[in-house]
Amino acid sequence: MTDKRARRITKSIFVLFAICAIGMQVSAQSTDYAKERAERAKELTTPYGWFSLVALNWLKPGTTTVGSAKDNSVVIAGAPAHLMTLEQTGGKVKLLVSDSSLTLHGFRVTGSAAGTEIGVDEDDSAALTSGSLRMWAIQRGERRYLRVKDSNAPGLKSFHGLNWYAPAKQYRVEARWIPYTSPHTLKVTNKLGQVTPVQVPGYVEFELDGTKQTLVPMEASKDGLFFVFRDLTARTTTDGGGRFLSTDAPSAGVDKPGSVTIDFNEAVNPPCAYSPYATCPLASPENRLTVSVAAGEKRYEE
Numbered sequence: 695m696t697d698k699r700a701r702r703i704t705k706s707i708f709v710l711f712a713i714c715a716i717g718m719q720v721s722a723q724s725t726d727y728a729k730e731r732a733e734r735a736k737e738l739t740t741p742y743g744w745f746s747l748v749a750l751n752w753l754k755p756g757t758t759t760v761g762s763a764k765d766n767s768v769v770i771a772g773a774p775a776h777l778m779t780l781e782q783t784g785g786k787v788k789l790l791v792s793d794s795s796l797t798l799h800g801f802r803v804t805g806s807a808a809g810t811e812i813g814v815d816e817d818d819s820a821a822l823t824s825g826s827l828r829m830w831a832i833q834r835g836e837r838r839y840l841r842v843k844d845s846n847a848p849g850l851k852s853f854h855g856l857n858w859y860a861p862a863k864q865y866r867v868e869a870r871w872i873p874y875t876s877p878h879t880l881k882v883t884n885k886l887g888q889v890t891p892v893q894v895p896g897y898v899e900f901e902l903d904g905t906k907q908t909l910v911p912m913e914a915s916k917d918g919l920f921f922v923f924r925d926l927t928a929r930t931t932t933d934g935g936g937r938f939l940s941t942d943a944p945s946a947g948v949d950k951p952g953s954v955t956i957d958f959n960e961a962v963n964p965p966c967a968y969s970p971y972a973t974c975p976l977a978s979p980e981n982r983l984t985v986s987v988a989a990g991e992k993r994y995e996e
Contacts, residue, residue: 704990727861727959734962739853742828742846743817747948748849749842753782753831757790760829760840770827770842777824780812780831785830787812787838795824803922811885814838834973835888841971849897849969856963856990865989869900872951880910882922882975885935885966890975895948902957903985910980914948922964924977925987933993936977937961959992968994987988 739745749910751758751768759766762774770777779791789803789810796803798810813820814833821828826845831838835964873896880892897910900917913920924936939961965972 702862707896709753709863721771723758730960731856731858735856736855738968739850741849741850742843744965744968744972745849745853746843746845746847747841747848747965747969747971748844749840750973751840753780753787753838753840755782757775757781758840761793768840772844773824778822782838783840784891785836787835791823793824799824816841831981832973835890837888839973856959856994859959859989859992861959863990865902865987867900867902867956867958868900869956870951871898871946871948871954872896873949878910880978880980881913882912882978884976885972885974896944898954898956902987903926907983907985908946908980909983910978912975914943916943916947918943919954921981922975922977923961923981923983923987925983925985927988928984931988931992933963933967935966936966936981937990939990958987958989959989963991963994 704921710860714971737743737898746893749768749770758780758907759776759778760768760770760773760780761775762773764772766776769957774795776791776792776795777793777868778789781788781790789798789812790808792803792807794802797873798807798812803810812831814831816832818828821830823829828843830841832841847868874894878894878896880894882890882892892912894910894912895914899906899908901907909921911919911921916957919941921939921941922936923939924934925932928936939956939958941954941956944950944952964974966974
């Protein structure tokens with residue numbers, strides 16, 4: 695659903711950009727921020743990265759025809775005139791008819807494959823492919839959607855770089871990890887308006903601009919924490935739906951009180967910031983900070 699977890703920054707911070715600056719900025723040369731940001735841009739713009747999205751269509755009950763011809767239910771530029779016919783029944787999607795160019799799991803689809811069920815896996819090996827197109831029948835909530843990526847997508851061709859705040863020391867903070875004493879549910883709403891309840895074991899508490907703030911992770915395990923948060927910069931310079939942020943696991947694990955470093959300089963945009971065809975979790979009410987966090991990735995300006 696989301697990017698790779700960002701690697702943590704452990705190198706020292708050395709340089710002041712201005713003697714009278716209120717917030718001391720971190721030299722990109724003395725940290726890995728510049729490298730991380732370059733790698734992120736490279737990953738997003740791989741032939742089938744998030745900038746290659748070209749379609750997202752609900753697969754309604756019954757049949758859906760897909761192709762470049764205008765008489766299809768879903769019209770995909772660059773596809774054969776009549777690429778395939780899918781049937782959705784009770785949440786299951788089957789391939790009924792296909793063009794000779796279509797492959798599934800890397801194998802050419804033949805007439806004998808009619809009725810083949812298309813799973814919900816979203817990895818590359820599970821994709822239906824035809825020419826420069828890759829397609830999946832993903833699941834969000836109780837619905838199935840046709841996701842289409844194209845290595846010739848306009849978004850890839852027009853990519854002009856990501857926008858970032860300069861790294862700033864004050865946005866790398868030490869937070870307290872506080873486990874909940876009873877089961878706690880975080881209600882996560884996605885871009886499609888669907889709400890998913892997520893059980894979470896605790897939350898972090900920290901200070902920014904002299905005020906106490908809290909964040910609840912959408913995911914928490916021995917591998918780390920994953921947050922979707924929003925702050926006051928969403929009004930002007932950062933994505934309105936929120937940003938993603940990953941950290942290491944709390945010092946004593948997720949079941950005991952501990953500490954964790956939160957580096958907002960590593961906050962990144964969700965895929966929805968780059969494409970209307972992505973499905974992304976939005977920042978929950980618990981994760982809407984009351985301060986501006988002028989750190990991390992800014993809006994992608996087209």
